[in-house]
Amino acid sequence: MARSTIAVTMGDPAGIGPEIVAAALAAEPHRAVVVGDLVRLEQALTVSRFGGRAHLRAVPSAAEARFEPGAINVIDLRNVPRDLPWGELSEIAGAAAHAYVERAARMALDGEVDAICTAPINKEAWRQAGIAHPGHTEALAALTGTERYAMMLVNQKLRVVHLSTHTSLAQAIARATTERCLECVQLAADFLSQRAGVVRPRIAVAGLNPHAGENGLLGSEDRDRLLPAVEQAQAAGIQATGPWPADTIYVRASAGEFDAVVAPYHDQGHIPIKMIGLDTGVNVTIGLPIIRTSVDHGTAFDIAGSGQARHANLLAALRLAEELAGG
Known part of the structure; x- marks a missing residue:
């Protein structure tokens, strides 16, 4: 079977x-095509x-x-001034x-690549540019015409x-509805069975x-919103349980008792992932008609252009994209 080809976006330049x-891409060979700006990448490679080791x-x-070996393929959109300041x-x-992101999504939808892997963007820079979406996830949902995603x-x-995800805690509580919880349980079950090869995935819902x-x-x-979602998922044949106390469910899941946990808000879900390792957590948008993985960190303007940035998390995201694409 031919290896998968991945479109890698350059992120905020x-x-x-x-x-x-x-x-x-200089450190490890991949069938990757970067969508970005060639001059900016040359500047980055220099530091x-x-x-x-690469050109x-x-x-x-x-x-x-x-x-x-040693070649990094770039679709050069030529949209960054040579003297754009770092950070x-x-x-x-x-x-x-x-x-x-637009170009990579179009490539994936058209079958030119098997998946996309995204480097970090800056939400405030998107806002300044008049982009209506707060981040990658919402933008890709719009670009692919997807209504149910997580x-x-x-x-x-x-x-x-x-x-x-990116909302206040008060808004997150308001959004933790039965409908949204059921939707996320269904999305998780579908993704794990269809993309990740998990037979009869076990989904745990964490308590709010x-x-x-x-x-x-x-x-x-938990009783009035999350429990009914679990019961409806069970009635639909999904192996869902909960809501479980959040202070123990992630320990149980990391020990192999569950295939996925549904977290009711951003920090509850992010903290256990990042406690295990900052370089290992990968963001996957489930529900899209394309495969999309991403790093789980930001643009780090404070060290941009200095050569200090660690690339291990991007490699983890790239490897997972290849795995999900089947090669």
């Missing part, structure tokens, strides 16, 4: 995206300790890429980063699906309140 993309090659499409918010950088974080021990509400004594949301 003022952040560490260009550096980690250049370093990752990387892998600079002497960049402009290609018009993934079909014309040649995967040879600074700008409308130019935000617009450029969004253009890379963020899943994955590492070697855990898979965590989030009911909500302390001790999952103690039967309503510590809050009614």
Whole structure:
């Protein structure tokens, strides 16, 4: 079977995206085509300790890429000024980063690549550029016409699906509805069975309140919202259980008792993943008609352009994209 081809977006050109993309592909061979800016990647490769181990090659499409040792294939959108400052918010950088995502998504939808892997964008830069979507997940849902989707974080021990992500805690609680919980359980079960090869996946729902509400004594949301979602999922044939107390469910899942956990809000789901390892957690958007993985960190403007950025998390995201694509 032929190896999968992955489109890798460069991310915000003022952040560490260009550096980690250049370093990752110089350090390890992959059938990857970068969607970005060739000059910016050259600048990033110069500051990387892998600079002497690779060279960049402009290609018009993934079909014309040649995967040879030391070569990094780049679809050059030429949308970044040579003198763009590192580590600074700008409308130019935000617009450029969004253009890379648009192009990569189109390539995946058209079958030119088997998956996409995204480097970090800056949400404020997108806002300055007039991008209507707050981040990758929402943008890709719009670009692919997807209405039901969710963020899943994955590492070697855990898979965590989030009911909500970048919103206030008050809004997250309001959004933790029966309908949304059931949707995320279904998305997790479908993804694991169809993409990850898990037979009869076991899905645990984590509680929102302390001790999952103690039967309503510590809050009614678990009993009145999350439990009905679990029961409806069970009625549909999904192996779902919960809501379980959040202080123990992630320990049980990391020990292999469950295939995925549904977390009711951002920090509850992110903390156990990042406690296991900052370089190992990968963001996967489930529900899309394409495979998309991403790093689980930001643009790190404070070290951008310095050569200090670690590329291990991007390699983890790239490897998972290849695995999900079947090669």
